[in-house]
Amino acid sequence: xxxxxxxxxxxxxxxxxxxxxxxxxxxxxxxxxxxxxxxxxxxxxxxxxxxxxxxxxxxxxxxxxxxxxxxxxxxxxxxxxxxxxxxxxxxxxxxxxxxxxxxxxxxxxxxxxxxxxxxxxxxxxxxxxxxxxxxxxxxxxxxxxxxxxxxxxxxxxxxxxxxxxxxxxxxxxxxxxxxxxxxxxxxxxxxxxxxxxxxxxxxxxxxxxxxxxxxxxxxxxxxxxxxxxxxxxxxxxxxxxxxxxxxxxxxxxxxxxxxxxxxxxxxxxxxxxxxxxxxxxxxxxxxxxxxxxxxxxxxxxxxxxxxxxxxxxxxxxxxxxxxxxxxxxxxxxxxxxxxxxxxxxxxxxxxxxxxxxxxxxxxxxxxxxxxxxxxxxxxxxxxxxxxxxxxxxxxxxxxxxxxxxxxxxxxxxxxxxxxxxxxxxxxxxxxxxxxxxxxxxxxxxxxxxx
Amino acid sequence: xxxxxxxxxxxxxxxxxxxxxxxxxxxxxxxxxxxxxxxxxxxxxxxxxxxxxxxxxxxxxxxxxxxxxxxxxxxxxxxxxxxxxxxxxxxxxxxxxxxxxxxxxxxxxxxxxxxxxxxxxxxxxxxxxxxxxxxxxxxxxxxxxxxxxxxxxxxxxxxxxxxxxxxxxxxxxxxxxxxxxxxxxxxxxxxxx
Numbered sequence: 001x002x003x004x005x006x007x008x009x010x011x012x013x014x015x016x017x018x019x020x021x022x023x024x025x026x027x028x029x030x031x032x033x034x035x036x037x038x039x040x041x042x043x044x045x046x047x048x049x050x051x052x053x054x055x056x057x058x059x060x061x062x063x064x065x066x067x068x069x070x071x072x073x074x075x076x077x078x079x080x081x082x083x084x085x086x087x088x089x090x091x092x093x094x095x096x097x098x099x100x101x102x103x104x105x106x107x108x109x110x111x112x113x114x115x116x117x118x119x120x121x122x123x124x125x126x127x128x129x130x131x132x133x134x135x136x137x138x139x140x141x142x143x144x145x146x147x148x149x150x151x152x153x154x155x156x157x158x159x160x161x162x163x164x165x166x167x168x169x170x171x172x173x174x175x176x177x178x179x180x181x182x183x184x185x186x187x188x189x190x191x192x193x194x195x196x197x198x199x200x201x202x203x204x205x206x207x208x209x210x211x212x213x214x215x216x217x218x219x220x221x222x223x224x225x226x227x228x229x230x231x232x233x234x235x236x237x238x239x240x241x242x243x244x245x246x247x248x249x250x251x252x253x254x255x256x257x258x259x260x261x262x263x264x265x266x267x268x269x270x271x272x273x274x275x276x277x278x279x280x281x282x283x284x285x286x287x288x289x290x291x292x293x294x295x296x297x298x299x300x301x302x303x304x305x306x307x308x309x310x311x312x313x314x315x316x317x318x319x320x321x322x323x324x325x326x327x328x329x330x331x332x333x334x335x336x337x338x339x340x341x342x343x344x345x346x347x348x349x350x351x352x353x354x355x356x357x358x359x360x361x362x363x364x365x366x367x368x369x370x371x372x373x374x375x376x377x378x379x380x381x382x383x384x385x386x387x388x389x390x391x392x393x394x395x396x397x398x399x400x401x402x403x404x405x406x407x408x409x410x411x412x413x414x415x416x417x418x419x420x421x422x423x424x425x426x427x428x429x430x431x432x433x434x435x436x437x438x439x440x441x442x443x444x445x446x447x448x449x450x
Numbered sequence: 451x452x453x454x455x456x457x458x459x460x461x462x463x464x465x466x467x468x469x470x471x472x473x474x475x476x477x478x479x480x481x482x483x484x485x486x487x488x489x490x491x492x493x494x495x496x497x498x499x500x501x502x503x504x505x506x507x508x509x510x511x512x513x514x515x516x517x518x519x520x521x522x523x524x525x526x527x528x529x530x531x532x533x534x535x536x537x538x539x540x541x542x543x544x545x546x547x548x549x550x551x552x553x554x555x556x557x558x559x560x561x562x563x564x565x566x567x568x569x570x571x572x573x574x575x576x577x578x579x580x581x582x583x584x585x586x587x588x589x590x591x592x593x594x595x596x597x598x599x600x601x602x603x604x605x606x607x608x609x610x611x612x613x614x615x616x617x618x619x620x621x622x623x624x625x626x627x628x629x630x631x632x633x634x635x636x637x638x639x640x641x642x643x
Contacts, residue, residue, distance in 0.1 A: 071470070080575045081572065081573055081575060082573070083534045083535050083536070083572075083573040083577075084535065084536055084573070084577050085573075085575060085577070086575040086576055086577045086578055088575070089575040089576070113632055114470070114630070114632070120575070121477075121481075121516070121518045121587075121622070122518065122530075122571070122574060122584065122587050123575070123587070124586070124587040124588055124622050124623060125588065125589065127622055127623035127625075128623045128624060128625050131623045131625030131627055132625050134625075134627060134628060135625060135626075135627070135628060138628045143628075144628070144630075144631045144632075145631045145632065153631065153632050154632070155630035155631060155632050157468045157469070157627075157630060158627055159474075159477070159478065160477065160478060160481060160622060160623065161477065161516070162477050162480065162481065162516035162517070162518040162519055163516045163517030163518040163519075164515065164516050164517060165572060165573075176477065177474055178471065178473060178474055179471075179473035179474045179475065179476030179477060179502060179504070179512065180473075180476075180508075180512060181511055181512055181515040182515065182516075198470065198471055239577060239578065240578070241536035241539075241577035241578055241580060242535070242536050242539045242540070242577075242580075243539055243540070247536075247577065247578045247579075247580070248578045249578060280535070284534075284535065284573075314577070316535055316536050316539070316577070318539060322539065326538075327535060327538075327539070330533075330534065330535045330538050331534075331535055334534055334535075334572055334573065337572060338572065340515075
C-alpha cells in the first residue's frame with residue numbers, strides 16, 4: 001500500500017521537530033521557498049489534488065480564485081466532526097509538523113502572511129501536539145520571521161473551537177474565528193477566496209489536504225497524479241468504522257479499489273462474519289449504499305452517479321443485525337442537535353424528523369408518520385432527493401445536487417439518513433409501527449438515550 | 451470566581467495579540483476563563499467583553515452557542531461518552547448505562563461529591579476506537595465496562611487513568627503559544643519575488 005500523507009504513522013517520534021526533520025520534514029517548504037509562488041500553485045494544480053474536507057473542490061483551482069488585495073489569510077479547517085470521520089485528528093496528533101508545513105506552503109503560494117489553524121475544541125491532545133510543534137517550529141526558524149533564511153515571513157496562529165459541528169462549514173468557521181456564533185454566511189459570495197476572514201481574501205483548506213502538500217512539492221504534482229485512478233488521483237484516507245473486524249484509517253489509491261476491497265479486504269470483513277446490510281460511504285451527510293453497490297470504485301464519478309458521495313471518506317459499516325430505523329434516527333439526531341438555528345426548515349424540521357423517528361423506533365409510531373417524514377424532508381430539501389439504486393426493485397439512483405431551503409448543508413444532511421433508510425427499508429419502518437416495538441432492540445442494545 | 455486574575459489577564463492580553471481583530475480572541479478567552487473557574491461566570495464574561503471590544507451580551511451569545519462552555523458549575527471531571535452511529539453500533543449505550551449506574555447520576559447530572567459530570571457527546575472523531583469517551587476532552591478508546599470502572603477508580607483516587615494525566619475541567623492545551631512576529635494587516639508578500 002502506498003503511503004504519502006500517512007508516511008510517518010509508524011514513526012513514534014514523528015510529532016517532534018527532530019523526528020519530523022529526520023524524515024524529510026520541512027524539505028517541501030524549503031523547496032517551495034526556492035520556487036515562485038506561481039510555480040508552487042502550478043505544481044499543486046498538476047497534482048489534481050482535491051480537497052479532503054468533504055466537498056472535494058480542486059485545491060489548485062481554489063487557490064487560483066483568491067482575490068486581489070491584502071491582507072489575505074489561510075485558514076486550516078481542523079474542526080473534524082462529521083460522523084464517522086477520524087483522520088484529521090490522527091494527522092494532527094501524530095504528524096503535527098506536516099500540518100504546519102503544508103499550511104505554510106499554502107500561504108506562500110497564495111501570498112498570505114498569516115495562517116490560522118482551527119482545531120476542534122474537544123481535541124486536547126491535538127491542540128497540545130500542534131501547539132508544541134508550533135513552539136518548536138518558531139524556535140527552529142520554520143515559522144515566523146525570515147523563514148529558513150528565505151526572506152519570507154509568515155505567522156501561524158493556533159485557534160481552538162468550543163464544540164459546534166457547523167463550524168466545519170467554511171463560512172461558519174470564519175464567523176467562529178471572528179469571535180462570533182458559528183452561523184454560516186449567506187451566499188454569494190460563494191468563496192472565502194473572494195471574501196473570507198474579516199471579509200479579506202482567504203483560503204480555507206482541510207487538514208488532510210494541507211498535509212498532502214509537502215509530499216507533492218517534494219516529489220512534484222505530476223508524480224502525485226500518477227497514483228490513483230479515474231476522478232480520484234493521488235491517495236486519500238478512508239476512515240472505516242462500525243461492524244468491521246479492523247476499523248481504522250487507511251490510506252488508499254481511491255479510484256483503484258472498490259468498497260468491497262475496502263470493507264472485506266483492507267478492513268478485514270464484517271465482524272463475526274455476518275452479512276452486510278448497509279453502509280455510509282462518505283460521512284454522515286452521504287446517502288447510504290447497500291450490498292449491491294460493493295463493487296463501485298472509490299471514485300467520485302461512479303459514486304456520484306449512484307446518488308451519493310465520498311465526502312469526508314468515512315465509511316460506516318452496518319451488519320444484518322442493525323436496526324435501520326435506529327441507525328438513521330441516530331444520525332438524524334446528530335444533525336438536529338447540531339443545527340445552528342438560523343434557518344427555520346433546519347431548526348424545526350430536523351427536530352421534527354428526530355422526534356418522529358424516535359417514536360417509531362420506540363414503538364409509538366403511526367402509519368401516517370412515514371409520509372410525514374418525507375413531507376418534512378421536502379420542506380428542507382424540495383424535489384428529488386439523492387439516493388442509491390435498488391437492483392431488486394428496479395429503482396434508479398437519484399444523483400446530487402439536492403435543492404435546499406437552508407443556507408448550508410446541515411439541514412439537508414438531517415434528511416439524508418431518514419431518506420436513505422426509508423427508501424430502502426420502508427418495510428422495516430412499517431414493522432416497527434405494526435409491532436409497536438423495535439424488532440432489533442436486543443441485538444443493538446437495550447438503552448435509549450435521546 | 452470573578453474577573454480574570456492578574457496572571458490570567460496577562461495571558462489574555464497575549465492571546466488578543468495573536469489576532470488582527472481583538473474579537474477573534476473571544477473563544478480562546480472563554481476557554482481561559484473556564485480554566486480559571488471551572489465554568490463561566492458573569493463577571494468573567496464581562497471582563498472578556500472589555501478585552502475583545504464586544505458587549506457582554508455578545509460574549510454571552512458566543513458562550514451559549516458552543517457546547518463546551520458551561521454557564522453552571524460542572525464536576526472536576528467531565529465524562530463525555532460518544533453515542534453517535536459508529537459508537538452506537540458497537541455498544542456505546544451499554545457504556546452510558548454502566549456509567550449512569552456506576553456514578554449514580556443520569557446523563558447531564560453531577561455526582562454529589564462534585565467529582566464527575568456525565569454527558570453524551572457528538573461524534574468525537576475516534577470512530578476507529580469505538581466505543582469511546584473523553585474525560586475533560588482526553589480520549590479513552592476501545593472501551594469495555596471493566597475499563598470504564600478502572601478509569602473512574604483512578605480518577606477517584608487522584609491518579610492518572612492509564613497513565614494519562616487529566617487536568618481539572620476547563621484546562622485544554624497546556625502549551626503556551628508563540629506571539630506572532632509579523633503584523634497581519636500590513637505585509638505585502640509579493641515584494642519578495
